[in-house]
Amino acid sequence: MSSAHKPTPHSRSSYRAFRSIPTRWMDNDMYGHVNNVVYYSWFDTAVNALLIERGALDIHQGQTIGFVVETQCNYFAPIAFPETVEAGIRVAQAGRSSVRYEIALFAQGAETAAAQGHFVHVYVDRATQRPVPLPEALQRVVDSLKA
Numbered sequence: 001m002s003s004a005h006k007p008t009p010h011s012r013s014s015y016r017a018f019r020s021i022p023t024r025w026m027d028n029d030m031y032g033h034v035n036n037v038v039y040y041s042w043f044d045t046a047v048n049a050l051l052i053e054r055g056a057l058d059i060h061q062g063q064t065i066g067f068v069v070e071t072q073c074n075y076f077a078p079i080a081f082p083e084t085v086e087a088g089i090r091v092a093q094a095g096r097s098s099v100r101y102e103i104a105l106f107a108q109g110a111e112t113a114a115a116q117g118h119f120v121h122v123y124v125d126r127a128t129q130r131p132v133p134l135p136e137a138l139q140r141v142v143d144s145l146k147a
């Protein structure tokens, strides 16, 4: 890939909400840094915890649940146990049933991201597993996270 297409790390100020996530001993791989697959679990943890906390998602009883249909991540600098990462969250786009969440992972106190990426949730009916319009409570939280 030419350097013209190389992504550059985002700064904290372009994210709307933050959550701290402690790394665990088991997150480090053979090279002594957090393995790439762990970053996707941080994306899930950060966004879903925020939605649950703000009353927009009920993973146990809710009629509407989010299915991930697309994920992507760029890695700029290593993260290693025992660091605590700070996940910045924002919404780039929302449609009838889908939301694109963008997440940046910052080393504690760092101004620029160590990694950043996105995932798209499609909200579906729990029983039929077919897309449904975003519920009102979710729409409100999504609006508050718009970049």
Ligand SMILES: CC(C)(COP(=O)(O)OP(=O)(O)OC[C@H]1O[C@@H](n2cnc3c(N)ncnc32)[C@H](O)[C@@H]1OP(=O)(O)O)[C@@H](O)C(=O)NCCC(=O)NCCSC(=O)c1cc(O)c2ccccc2c1O
Residues within 6 Å of the ligand: 044, 048, 059, 065, 066, 067, 068, 069, 070, 094, 095, 096, 097, 098, 099, 120, 122, 124, 129, 130, 131
């Ligand atoms: C999710 C599907 C049922 C969607 O079916 P389909 O693609 O047929 O739907 P539509 O064509 O009507 O599109 C609806 C809506 O989605 C947008 N969209 C579809 N695909 C993409 C895509 N690849 N990228 C971006 N956007 C896409 C489309 O534009 C429409 O947008 P509107 O806003 O205009 O409505 C079906 O695709 C499906 O079942 N896929 C498999 C899903 C899956 O198995 N994912 C992996 C496991 S799920 C998961 O990881 C997961 C993560 C979590 O964080 C969870 C949190 C809480 C609860 C559950 C979680 C969870 O399961």
